Amino acid sequence: MPRASRRVPCPCGRLRRVSALTWTALVSLGAWLWLLLCQGFFWRTDVRLPPRPRPPREPESWPSVAVVVPARDEARVLPLSLPTLLAQDYPGHAEVFLVDDGSTDGTGALARRLAESHPDRPDGPDGPEHGPPHALPLTVDTPGDPEPGWTGKLWAVRHGIALARARSDPAFLLLTDADIAHGPDSLRRLVSAALTHRLDLVSQMARLRVHSPWERLIVPAFVYFFAQLYPFRRVNSPDSRTAAAAGGCVLLRTETAIRARVPESIRHAVIDDVTLARAVKRAGGGRIWLGLADGVESVRPYEGLSELWRMVARSAYAQLRHNPALLLGTVAGLVLLYAVPPVAALSGSLAGAAAWAVMAGTYVPMLRYYRQPLLLAPTLPFTAALYALMTLDSAWQHYQGRGAAWKGRTYTKDAR
Structure with missing residues (x-):
């Protein structure tokens, strides 16, 4: 009788999963490259008032x-x-x-x-x-x-x-x-x-x-x-x-x-x-x-x-015009930009590692401005996760009728 052939497991499912993660990491990397180059150089911290000139070139009469x-x-x-x-x-x-x-x-x-x-x-x-x-x-x-x-x-x-x-x-x-x-x-x-x-x-x-x-x-x-x-x-x-x-x-x-x-x-x-x-x-x-x-x-x-949480949550949903679609889009965007790169990088994706590196690199100037250790730069995904939770909490407070609460006052609508 012929020997039963050994069934070799098909790697297609695993390849599809790896491919999906890789493609998502590539999209995230593309988004970070666009932010790096096309979003007004937001990451730079050199937009400051010019220092007072010496000798001062000042008006003869100063306004009240x-x-x-x-x-x-x-x-x-x-x-x-x-x-x-x-x-x-x-x-x-x-x-x-x-x-x-x-x-x-x-x-x-x-x-x-x-x-x-x-x-x-x-x-x-x-x-x-x-x-x-x-x-x-x-x-x-x-x-x-x-x-x-x-x-x-x-x-x-x-x-x-x-x-x-x-x-x-x-x-x-x-x-x-x-x-x-x-x-x-x-x-x-x-x-x-x-x-x-x-x-x-x-x-x-x-x-x-x-x-x-x-x-x-x-x-x-x-x-x-x-x-x-x-x-x-x-x-x-x-x-x-x-x-x-x-x-x-x-x-x-x-x-x-x-x-x-x-x-x-x-x-x-x-x-x-x-x-x-x-x-x-x-x-x-x-x-x-x-x-x-x-x-x-x-x-x-x-x-x-808790104090920082209240500071952010009191106005986060107002920033999104109390719009559920904008809320979902914001959370999805935070996941794509900040969660995907470290997850993909830890799974061996070079695209994920590159996206994480670009992300951390854009954060370095702000850490320098605040005189903080540059080792905090790779922790930005964790902080972004906190901000996502604060935003969701802000929406929850709004729909519970508590709106933007600050120092004993509650505002339920921001007419911008």
Whole structure:
């Protein structure tokens, strides 16, 4: 009798699985190469305000500026931030308007005490051009509860702008958050850039605090993802429709704010900085500039994951316009860009390894900007997974009716 032939297992199924993973890795690599070369060089960190020239080439007459600071329960950070605003080395007239947005921790009273205890600066060795001899004057007021249709921050900004215009009708408005500390020449550099380049809006993304392990893991990636969505070079191009700003530090021409009906036209916005920039760019082709900051820093601590999680989740789904299709597309995109490369690389795929290398390489400049170890670059897929979960949680909170919750207030809609 003939011997039974031994059945050799067909490798087709395994080959198909390997081929599918390889093809997906190739698609991911192609996407990363496109991002590297065609997405406005988002990964570069050299979009900064020019350093103050020496000798300074400055205007003969400096315009007046009102600094508007919305503050809600900020007693923890105010001693580190408000004195830096009061000590601004600005040759023109400038005032600080802190709007206490219903604080329960004594923010307004603390602000007044800080102003009273702030030491006056003597003139510089070569005369008063080295800075005003006194601290900037401070006005503290409260607007009461927001009217329907307003977010609390923009309601406070509206009140601060109204106070400033009633007092002196300033040429510029500096909108800055209560947790932002400014270097002594911050206001001077912002105004100089606006005058020199005829800009309607100048915004710097403050350097966020990076001390705790979770801050090191999440904060640089937060700025990296923001730049990927809104490449600074495209934002700064008059020919581009891309618009964005960083709400912690925005210098805005008053006439532009009036023309764009700010903040009334954006009163619902949870993501107020991006919405503000869009309003300015739409209003007669306003010119805007956005870049990374030197000398403008956030002093707000995020010691644990839960605090960082809330910071991202409160507005992530609003960024997607509360659109389920955009949510699914975003999660799928995160999987393709950030999950596929390491999985494929660990399975022996050269395309996956190459995609992971390109990804890590684009993250290196941001880690350098934040003075973090470059060994964190390959961990970006893990951080991206956290951001995907934060975005899904943001959507879940929205559909549970909790929307964007922040400091005791909940906003369910972002009318952008």
